Amino acid sequence: MDAGKVEEYVIEFQENDPINRVSAELAKSPAYEGRKIFKGAVCGISDASDEIYASLRNNEEANIDLMQPEEWLPGAKSVISVFMPFEKWITEENIGGDWPTAAWLHGRIEGQTAMRKLVKDMEDIIEEKGYKAVAPSIDPRLIVNKDILSSNWSERHVAFICGLGTFGLSRGIITELGMAGRLISIVTTLPITHTPRPYTDLLEYCDKCGSCIKGCPIDAISFERLKDNKMCDEFLNEVLSKETPYYGCGKCQSGMPCAYGIPGKS
Numbered sequence: 001m002d003a004g005k006v007e008e009y010v011i012e013f014q015e016n017d018p019i020n021r022v023s024a025e026l027a028k029s030p031a032y033e034g035r036k037i038f039k040g041a042v043c044g045i046s047d048a049s050d051e052i053y054a055s056l057r058n059n060e061e062a063n064i065d066l067m068q069p070e071e072w073l074p075g076a077k078s079v080i081s082v083f084m085p086f087e088k089w090i091t092e093e094n095i096g097g098d099w100p101t102a103a104w105l106h107g108r109i110e111g112q113t114a115m116r117k118l119v120k121d122m123e124d125i126i127e128e129k130g131y132k133a134v135a136p137s138i139d140p141r142l143i144v145n146k147d148i149l150s151s152n153w154s155e156r157h158v159a160f161i162c163g164l165g166t167f168g169l170s171r172g173i174i175t176e177l178g179m180a181g182r183l184i185s186i187v188t189t190l191p192i193t194h195t196p197r198p199y200t201d202l203l204e205y206c207d208k209c210g211s212c213i214k215g216c217p218i219d220a221i222s223f224e225r226l227k228d229n230k231m232c233d234e235f236l237n238e239v240l241s242k243e244t245p246y247y248g249c250g251k252c253q254s255g256m257p258c259a260y261g262i263p264g265k266s
Contacts, residue, residue, distance in 0.1 A: 002193045003043040009125070010041035010082055010118065019114045026110060028102040037111045038084040042177050044162030044195045048076035048187065052161045056154070063229075067141070067152040069187045073134045078192045080122075081155070081162035083173065085181035085260070086111070095255035098217035100239060100248050108248030111182055119184050131190040149229045155183035163197040165262070166205040170212040170252035171227045174205040178260040180253040207263040212252040221252060 014020045020037050027033045048069035056066035069076040086107045093103035100108075119135035126133035136142050136153040144151045156173050159165060162185075165175035172179045199205065213221045220231035232249070240247035257263040 001190065003045055003195050006043040006045075006080060006082060006122075007041045009122070010043070010084065013118055013121065014038050014041070014084070017114070017117070019117050022106050022110055026106075028106065032103065032106060035089060036087050037090065037107055037114055038181065039087045040085050040177055042083050042164060042175050044081045044159065044164040045192050046079045046081070046158075046162040046197075047194050048079050050079075050161055052157075053079075056157055062154075062157065063148065063150050064154050064157065065150065065152055066154065066157065067136070072136055072139070072141070072153075072187045073132055073189065075132070075189045076187050077189050078187075078194065079158060079162060080186045080188065080192070081159045081164050082184050083159060083164055083175045083177060083181055084115070084184070085177045088260075091180040091250075091254050091259055094250050096215075097251075100243075100250060104250045104254070105243060105246040105248050107182075108250070109246050115182055115184050119186060122186055126186070126188050126190055129190065131188055133186050133188040133190070135184065135186045137184060146233075149233055153185075155185055158185045159183050160202070161197070163195045166199050167202050167226075168206040168212065168252075168258055169203075169208065169210075169223065169226050170216075170221055171229070172253060174258045174262055176262060176265075178258055178262075179256065180250070180259045205262045206258070209257055209263065211256050215251045215254070215256065217249070217251055227252070 022032045022035050024033045056064050058065045090103045090107040094101045116138050123133040159173045165173045168174050218235045220228045236247050
């Protein structure tokens with residue numbers, strides 16, 4: 001197995017599993033019924049002992065205390081990270097305005113449901129091969145501290161380590177397929193070919209254009225401090241209070257130069 005095989009499996013899942021489509025029962029508009037949520041995938045794979053994981057243990061600057069791959073799964077050899085872009089109907093309907101659209105809310109919530117099934121399916125496939133696998137995002141040991149907006153696993157930092165991309169001013173990850181989408185990861189004892197990390201700087205793919213600063217409806221992003229996570233979280237809570245059980249925003253990902261790729265690269 002390598003990154004290419006993982007991408008092929010994810011794309012097959014997107015095409016064939018109905019969970020990757022908005023159901024008639026949940027569709028906020030008849031126009032959304034049956035529409036796919038994710039399309040495409042890019043995968044990166046790191047050594048489970050990569051030194052960057054250890055650097056994120058009790059890291060105050062990154063506001064994270066990363067539980068190490070070996071702690072999630074003794075004997076861990078590899079960490080798989082996958083980025084799945086949203087279908088363009090989700091992103092394009094969310095361009096502009098000061099409130100997330102119904103399309104984006106579907107991507108955020110129904111998309112999360114699809115992602116949870118995908119990583120569980122991938123765990124099962126790896127275990128059928130005689131290896132072990134753990135997806136931290138669906139593991140009961142995952143801890144999310146809402147008071148300090150921190151957790152013991154970060155899909156974004158893992159994606160950076162796995163070579164998928166670098167951060168933008170909005171703190172999202174810019175991949176070769178852009179930023180508008182979702183990330184998943186799996187820790188496994190399966191020894192997989194590791195992908196190169198073609199960058200060194202945390203913000204290497206961000207061209208500092210400032211588009212996300214202008215697009216943020218609450219002015220939570222700036223050149224000096226990047227995105228203010230507390231301001232962002234307060235806005236998401238406001239959305240949740242009015243759209244329960246839905247929440248999300250995505251304005252810093254929709255219509256941006258980094259929405260569908262790395263700025264300046266085709």
